[in-house]
Amino acid sequence: MSLTGAQALARTLAAAGIRVCFTNPGTSEIHLLSALDRTPEIRAVLTLFEGVATGAADGYARMASRPAATVLHLGPGLGNGLANLHNARRAMVPLVNIVGDHATTHVRHDAPLQSDIETAARNVSAWIRTSRAAIELPGDGAEAVAAATVPPGAIATLIVPADVAWEVGAEPAALRPPATAPTAGEEPVRAAAAALRRAGARAGILLGGDALRERALLAASRAATVTGARLLCEMFPARAQRGAGLPAVERLAYWPELASRQLGELDEVVLAGARAPVTFFGYPDTPASLLPPGCVQHQLAPPGTDALASLEALADELDAGATGAVLQQSDLPEAPSGELTAAAACRAIARCLPEGAIVSDEAITSGLMLPATTAGAPRHDWLTLTGGAIGQGLPVAVGAAIACPDRPVLALEADGSAMYTFQALWTMVREQLNVTIVLFSNRSYGILRVELARLGVRQGPVSRAQLSLAEPEIDFVSLAAGLGVPARRVRTAETLTRELRRALSEEGPHLIEAVVPAPEHPPAAAPERPPAPAPERPPAPPG
């Protein structure tokens, strides 16, 4: 066989289970594209901006539990993808970046696109390699997939010089056996069990990562029910399974005041797939830890270990085998009516949420009530902004829709955050993805207005203008139409409900611009609380 490096790489990636490749290619990647012509197992999905490619690979991995690849154009292409790679790193998903580079012979000429790609990749990548020869490239690809799939998942960045891609003489490489997550062991189980027994209702189990999947949730709920402990969820989960029929879990609020209140009565906290909770930002005179002073932490299953095994062992250790998990009952909020507010929109969304929906949530301040309003909605998956780099919601929706073509995807966006990666809509049309976007348009960087008020900073004309998106107003209906997405603007709860039902019932992408007032003050809303117990239903297979 006489393959180019690129062809042998593509064959190797396909054999290693890569099924999707999100691209924004350039001249250096032409031979990689050409190799994909001969690799029908890998679907190449074009994006108009690299941040869409990397965010889509993140969303795909969250839902498919396997890596997608990206194809990016040298250092600046990787640069454009970094913000969503930051989010993907925080989501701890597997992801393989293929970054084209100048031919090895061209580097010394310092041509205009020359840059140090390894340095650009450093912040986000657990594994980085610049391939040196066509015959080594397939093996490098196999190692990249192996590195990306070490639990819980990581970003591997493989840099492919153009001549390494175009030279011939390569063969597909042997694959590495996939790594499995180790268990954290028995001692943490015993310590956690003792803590839960000791503290009763003054204990909490804080779940994150894979511990937010169904079987782990059921085990955690049994442990909580038998001891009286509270079930909590990290602030920004990569993927939380939730809704009616699953154990209800109280998600930590973003605002330190609210999160501290949620955790304020805990003497002991057991962490499973989660790290100890801290404030998102540092603030003057506010402690970073959200746990009350003296609260004892127990790490049951750090990220990367088998949280399901540890939680099931914990339930066994607590003799909770016969105890039923507390399952969320079906419970929808009242139908909202009248002029649209963020809170009313959150109720309308809860009432329209279809069974099996995947929600990509980047609604920021407008979505503060969503955890509460959707708690009793039909069972769904909730994907959040794991790394705080806004511009992630629309790309993640792209990737989730490609991973799960039979499930409806709801992207809940804010106007500010939508504008970072709005190019995602074009890919939604091109791939005919069933994504419904509700875009909360409050004509401001609402969260910064709240933060400014919280910090007691006096607003002058400059800072006021810097947080306003009102001049000019962005017409998202026109923007969406420009990229081929049918769109409507709504200003009442009734029209939002109607348009949302219509969009969800039709094929392909839709956008609803939901015009809502901007927030002015710190939110006073109570965080989501666990519902009343209900009988357990038999666990469904993990989704």
Added chain:
Amino acid sequence: MSLTGAQALARTLAAAGIRVCFTNPGTSEIHLLSALDRTPEIRAVLTLFEGVATGAADGYARMASRPAATVLHLGPGLGNGLANLHNARRAMVPLVNIVGDHATTHVRHDAPLQSDIETAARNVSAWIRTSRAAIELPGDGAEAVAAATVPPGAIATLIVPADVAWEVGAEPAALRPPATAPTAGEEPVRAAAAALRRAGARAGILLGGDALRERALLAASRAATVTGARLLCEMFPARAQRGAGLPAVERLAYWPELASRQLGELDEVVLAGARAPVTFFGYPDTPASLLPPGCVQHQLAPPGTDALASLEALADELDAGATGAVLQQSDLPEAPSGELTAAAACRAIARCLPEGAIVSDEAITSGLMLPATTAGAPRHDWLTLTGGAIGQGLPVAVGAAIACPDRPVLALEADGSAMYTFQALWTMVREQLNVTIVLFSNRSYGILRVELARLGVRQGPVSRAQLSLAEPEIDFVSLAAGLGVPARRVRTAETLTRELRRALSEEGPHLIEAVVPAPEHPPAAAPERPPAPAPERPPAPPG
């Protein structure tokens, strides 16, 4: 005085001559915004995406010859700005990034937005510092400006932890005296003069950087005229002054075949403000150097030295004092008519170009004829894609329009490249900038189609689809309207001419979507050639 670190920094930047700050802020930068409330000397210009902020700072610096600042939000915000910072680094402009970071006390908690900002800044920055205390911050700011303004100009990145910004007790810092460009000395002048005398018409003077400003052009032209040497311009100049009444300079073509032909008859080449020319990418069986074998290079004035002084010394050394520079005569192409093609559009643009226009050129394949068609247009400045990271043209137009509010700005864009930083239009409306955008819509990544054909790579269904922007077609008129920019679509040369004249005559931004066919094959067009000599006019003051 009891100022916060941020306030003292803002005062220092203002005193150091910073007049504009392009922002995309977040929570960590709230105190910086608040400080701008008290610093009326600095105009804060909000962008919806960091790549717009950094590209605008580049465009501003090219036209104002002084740095603008950016305000960016932690590592991911800097990440989004990296591609255009890469271009700015290649443009060798002065630029000061202010990147907010977590409070110093918050770093150890590894909160979601934590990343290593210094590493993210490394590729693009000549100077990087993380400020450690409020009392040090103003001094750090003064050093950042000083580092950015070392000739020819560089990027300085100052990282400002939130607590360093909010703590009080700081005072404005003393300023560093600005650096001036050294001269390269007399020996290179003598060597260059000897080379030009020796080789006559087989010599070339390749100009770049500051050597493309009026006075340097006139000196170079005198040296060329007296010796018979050819005047050439680097492939992607940051800013070239050109048009009727200025010396005509032949710009190197992008395609290696054409550039090699342009340089093929040279025995000696004198470089002034430019580096030795190489191909943009490395290709199989194509040498990287564009100079013919045996061609002798003479570096008269490397970037960062005073190219004007060296070129004037060269003219003196050649006794060219009394020799007239060869000036471009006014010379417009024939009026195009009928169905629009890229070539016809280039002629229409040349015919409409107003005196004093600033052209931000990212038209890629559609603009290949522009150097030739506009050579005899009224005097103007031409700004190009210095680093090859597409998505630079619209942001650079923003910055140029803010630097030169009394001059018309023409942004020549391609559909592919426009989609990376289309958010720039919102800032154009907000700031009411006189920018006219001609957007060549050929529904493809045209340059990649040509590169694919050049490389002899067989196109299959995947690579063909990956280079097509036709499904769905992007409606740029609708996109522009979504951001508040009035727009028209044109399909004939006559309507382009009419709409371009109308847009240029009205205040504020406009967009014209020029639908043109996609390129299929390597271009055969001849590069721009120097025109016939014309009498010199007295040099105007440097612009």
